[in-house]
Amino acid sequence: MNALAGHLGQLGHGLLLTLLMAVIGLVGSLALGVLLAVFRISPVPPLRALGTAYVTVFRNIPLLVLLVLFVFGLPDIGLLFPLFATVTAAMVLYWAAFVCEVVRAGVRAVPRGQIEAARALGLGFGLVLREVVLPQALRSMVQPLANIVIGLTLSTALAAAVGVNELTGQAQFFTIQYDIPIPVFIVCTAVYVVITLTTGVIAGRIERRLAILR
Amino acid sequence: MSTDALFDVSGPRGKRRIRIATGVSLLAIAVLIGLAVRQFAANDMFAADEWQMFGQWPIINFLLTGVGETLLVTVVAAAIAFPLGALIALGRLSHNGILRWTGRLYVELFRAVPLLLLLYVFLFGLPRLGLTLPVFWQLVVPIVATNAAVLAEIFRAGVLALDRGQPEAAYSLGMTYWQAMRLVAIPQALRQLAPALVSQLIRLLKDSTLGYVVSYVELLHQSQVLGEYYHTVLPTYLVAAAIYVAINVSLSRVANWLEHRQSRRVRTVGPQ
Numbered sequence: 001m002n003a004l005a006g007h008l009g010q011l012g013h014g015l016l017l018t019l020l021m022a023v024i025g026l027v028g029s030l031a032l033g034v035l036l037a038v039f040r041i042s043p044v045p046p047l048r049a050l051g052t053a054y055v056t057v058f059r060n061i062p063l064l065v066l067l068v069l070f071v072f073g074l075p076d077i078g079l080l081f082p083l084f085a086t087v088t089a090a091m092v093l094y095w096a097a098f099v100c101e102v103v104r105a106g107v108r109a110v111p112r113g114q115i116e117a118a119r120a121l122g123l124g125f126g127l128v129l130r131e132v133v134l135p136q137a138l139r140s141m142v143q144p145l146a147n148i149v150i151g152l153t154l155s156t157a158l159a160a161a162v163g164v165n166e167l168t169g170q171a172q173f174f175t176i177q178y179d180i181p182i183p184v185f186i187v188c189t190a191v192y193v194v195i196t197l198t199t200g201v202i203a204g205r206i207e208r209r210l211a212i213l214r
Numbered sequence: 215m216s217t218d219a220l221f222d223v224s225g226p227r228g229k230r231r232i233r234i235a236t237g238v239s240l241l242a243i244a245v246l247i248g249l250a251v252r253q254f255a256a257n258d259m260f261a262a263d264e265w266q267m268f269g270q271w272p273i274i275n276f277l278l279t280g281v282g283e284t285l286l287v288t289v290v291a292a293a294i295a296f297p298l299g300a301l302i303a304l305g306r307l308s309h310n311g312i313l314r315w316t317g318r319l320y321v322e323l324f325r326a327v328p329l330l331l332l333l334y335v336f337l338f339g340l341p342r343l344g345l346t347l348p349v350f351w352q353l354v355v356p357i358v359a360t361n362a363a364v365l366a367e368i369f370r371a372g373v374l375a376l377d378r379g380q381p382e383a384a385y386s387l388g389m390t391y392w393q394a395m396r397l398v399a400i401p402q403a404l405r406q407l408a409p410a411l412v413s414q415l416i417r418l419l420k421d422s423t424l425g426y427v428v429s430y431v432e433l434l435h436q437s438q439v440l441g442e443y444y445h446t447v448l449p450t451y452l453v454a455a456a457i458y459v460a461i462n463v464s465l466s467r468v469a470n471w472l473e474h475r476q477s478r479r480v481r482t483v484g485p486q
Binding site: 042043044045046047050056057059060061062063064065066068069072073074076077078079150154155156157158160161168171172175176179181182185188189192193195196197 | 329
């Protein structure tokens with residue numbers, strides 16, 4: 001237990017890496033995912049096909065396979081980047097496929113009549129999207145996006161399997177180095193639970209604030 | 215598809231714009247593919263000796279063993295996690311306060327723990343307390359523990375979403391509780407849950423790749439051994455990724471087919 005107290009800084013460093021990976025991963029996958037969703041609902045056939053193919057491939061590859069492919073495979077074709085960047089890039093590519101599906105489902109959840117009514121009023125594609133579709137779609141996307149945030153945060157633990165010393169990696173290190181597995185696992189679990197619960201609470205609050213009372 | 219309602223049927227100008235966008239995006243995609251091919255070619259990745267091993271039976275057999283073990287882990291873990299999840303969901307829905315809170319605590323805890331951390335507990339933590347499981351169960355038990363929590367939430371949502379009028383109507387026809395559940399409530403709940411359950415099964419199959427960490431002989435671990443032995447790391451992982459995609463795509467095809475078949479049957483039986 002003393003070893004744990006003496007090395008809290010190291011554990012904190014692991015937590016920092018976890019959070020950093022989660023935040024960069026989230027921002028990146030949101031950007032890429034929205035772009036892919038636009039591709040998939042655009043009227044341009046090659047872009048649609050590209051979006052569909054991307055989602056099919058990246059949703060069905062296990063994240064760990066993608067991680068080992070990027071970390072140990074890509075150097076074979078001369079693509080060697082810092083470990084943290086490689087791992088984060090793999091996470092962005094993986095979670096973007098899920099973000100794309102959430103965004104697309106959100107847009108599809110807007111009743112067809114709403115869009116037809118807006119078009120009947122003479123609004124063009126951009127205005128229909130901005131004034132009618134997105135405000136409604138965004139509301140239905142809050143909960144699924146919160147699930148993605150939680151899933152992404154938990155999946156950063158997989159980075160430990162390819163050698164990133166984030167929170168889970170530190171837990172493994174402490175176990176081997178100082179032989180104090182149980183307290184370390186309890187602390188790490190508590191941290192993950194706090195992150196997950198906080199995300200859930202924030203999402204619930206956002207959803208309630210955005211809700212339209214009818 | 216409802217998204218088609220987003221834009222009008224294009225006039226001549228719109229059609230021209232779409233044609234231009236099609237051309238530009240085709241060009242961009244071609245450039246991307248070209249860059250990837252050049253990167254592969256520059257590092258001799260198209261040389262025959264990188265790939266011809268995947269045509270040899272011993273290698274194929276080695277990978278197929280991995281596929282078999284992956285499926286075994288998936289089936290065994292699913293066979294335990296699905297009923298366990300249903301039980302926990304029943305606990306969370308019961309009128310007994312203790313059961314409800316135990317269920318809630320389990321779900322909140324195991325949905326929030328990364329699978330890898332749980333795996334390390336079984337790999338490094340429990341042996342210190344004198345409990346060492348065989349490798350297979352070191353992999354399966356954590357997978358079951360996390361998936362049961364997620365499945366419990368899926369089942370609970372399914373039961374809560376059920377129209378209360380349905381079992382009530384069944385009771386008023388003189389059915390007993392179990393008849394109402396078996397003939398009316400559960401078939402409807404299962405039909406609604408089928409897609410969510412299959413996507414959870416796919417997630418469970420993806421979890422089996424953690425055999426890589428505990429050195430269990432599933433597909434990813436086999437690919438690692440193969441790739442490092444023959445110095446063909448990238449080709450082997452690419453083949454493994456393709457196999458995973460193929461398995462998961464066929465699983466979701468089955469789900470779509472089930473959904474489609476069931477919705478069609480409902481329509482023909484319905485009162486319209």
